[in-house]
Amino acid sequence: xxxxxxxxxxxxxxxxxxxxxxxxxxxxxxxxxxxxxxxxxxxxxxxxxxxxxxxxxxxxxxxxxxxxxxxxxxxxxxxxxxxxxxxxxxxxxxxxxxxxxxxxxxxxxxxxxxxxxxxxxxx
Numbered sequence: 163x164x165x166x167x168x169x170x171x172x173x174x175x176x177x178x179x180x181x182x183x184x185x186x187x188x189x190x191x192x193x194x195x196x197x198x199x200x201x202x203x204x205x206x207x208x209x210x211x212x213x214x215x216x217x218x219x220x221x222x223x224x225x226x227x228x229x230x231x232x233x234x235x236x237x238x239x240x241x242x243x244x245x246x247x248x249x250x251x252x253x254x255x256x257x258x259x260x261x262x263x264x265x266x267x268x269x270x271x272x273x274x275x276x277x278x279x280x281x282x283x284x285x
Contacts, residue, residue, distance in 0.1 A: 169219065171199065173208045182206065184219055188249050190231040202249060224266050226255040234270040 169184040182199060190212060191198040197210035216225050223231050226245055236248045242260055244252045255263060 169222075171215070171218070173199070173206055173210075175206075175208050180206070184222065184233075185235070187223075188233055188236045188247050189251070189253055190215055190223070191253075192229045192231075200249070200251065221266075224263060226253055226259060226263060228256070230254060234266065237267065240267070 170181045171184055171187065173180040173182055182201070186201050188200045188202065191200065192212040195209055195211075196207055197212055197215060199206040199208075212225075212229070212231055216223065216231055219231065222235065223233055226232050230253045232245055232247065232253055238246045238248045240246065240255065240263070242257065243255065245255050245263075246252050
């Protein structure tokens with residue numbers, strides 16, 4: 163998962179370009195044709211396809227719902243309906259994606275958590 167250190171998201175707004183480090187993004191929300199990047203200190207809104215962001219940000223991000231792409235490094239806990247992020251926001255999880263999410267979380271926990279058990283995430 164070290165590849166995320168090098169990944170940036172290019173945001174173009176009103177003739178300006180910003181480069182956002184993927185590791186700083188807690189989750190991405192899609193509303194219509196816009197993507198909202200939720201960071202710890204701001205929300206950045208710009209035109210983007212969540213499906214393209216999903217491809218760019220795998221395997222550190224997971225598409226929990228058609229409208230949400232979550233950074234697995236910021237998951238605080240989850241149940242069958244939602245994922246709680248470390249910034250206290252809750253993000254929906256599709257019932258069709260829940261089992262895949264559990265598998266991904268187990269693998270992510272094994273690869274990234276320092277001394278934490280995977281069971282810590284699940285309620």
